[in-house]
Structure formats: C-alpha cells, structure tokens
Amino acid sequence: MTVAAQKRMTLQEYLKYDDGTDTRYELVDGVLVQMGAESTINTLIAVFLIDIFRSIGIPLVQIGIKQKIQVKSRYASARDPDFILHTEESFAAIEGLSEACLKLNDSNPMLVAEVVSPGPESSENYQRDYEQKPIEYADRGIPEYWIIDPDRSLIRVGTLVDDVYQFTEFSGEQLLISPSFISLDLNAAQVLNAGL
Structure with a gap:
C-alpha cells in the first residue's frame, strides 16, 4: 500500500476527495491510502455477482x-467493498447522496463481498480482506460477508453469529450456501471464474 497523501482527513473530506484519477483509496487513520489496481478477474466477478x-x-x-x-x-475509517447487497433501509440511507457512504449510525446492508487481489498471506491485501475486514464488518453487524479469492480458488461465506463471522469454505463444484439467499443455484467455480 502506498500513502497517497500525508495530511490527515476527516471522513467528509475523504468522501469528497477527487484527485482526477481512477485511483481507489481507503481512509486509514485519517490518511488516504492507495488501493492496488483491480485485476481483470476481480472486476469480472463483481459484474457477475450483479447478474446473478x-x-x-x-x-x-x-x-x-x-x-x-x-x-x-x-486500520481504517471507511472501506470500499467490491460488492454490496443493500437492505431497503441501507439503500435509503445513501440514496441521492453525492458521496455514497453508509455511516456508522446508518442501517447495514445484508451482504458485503470482497474479491481478494493476488498475493501471499503476508501481503497487505490479504491481511485487509481476511483479518481486518471481518472484524470491522462484524462490529457493524453486517449479517453476511463473502471473501472471494480467485488466487486460492476458494470462497469463504461468513455468517454473523454472536458478533463474529463463522466461515464456511467452498471450492470447485461445491454449491455455494448463503443463509440469506437460499435460492442461489451457484457453485464456487462459477463465481471464481466469473461465469466464463
């Protein structure tokens, strides 16, 4: 991760920040931190989830x-997930805002998914998606958190139980089981390959 700016920012300044590029940032302890570029498969998976x-x-x-x-x-003041499934209440909280951010006192979405970028377990992106975000999203009370990891060929579906995610792993032809979306007829390979 590279720090994009040294000046400490408030959440409001972060939400309005635009450096004229397509660079993605998260706000970490008041400092803008540049997120790595998304791989092609990461963006294809997010689009595939929309279709599904x-x-x-x-x-x-x-x-x-x-x-x-x-x-x-x-670690962070705000996260930029790859995919969110809103409740009516969480969408209503951001509807019409010029900077779409669910604040701490807003209703939670029903599901958040992160598509992990390639890298070893010691990498910052692995630590963010596997270690930090499960704690942060659980603390908010988001009922379901998916970690989609094309590099490791697995998907972890986390269900919030007693303020902690209980994860089930899926790979290959295993049918994904989502407690919130029992009508999904989808296996791990389909998601990991973005339906290709």
Missing part, C-alpha cells in the same frame, strides 16, 4: 459497487 443477484429478483437499487462503508477500526 439480479437473476434471483434483487432490485438493481439494492446492489452497490463503488459505495463506501464507515467502520470503527484502528
């Missing part, structure tokens, strides 16, 4: 990308 959830009747307004979630953490 639309096919089971989820309204487009409940699907979020490029929307932020404020968290309480020593």
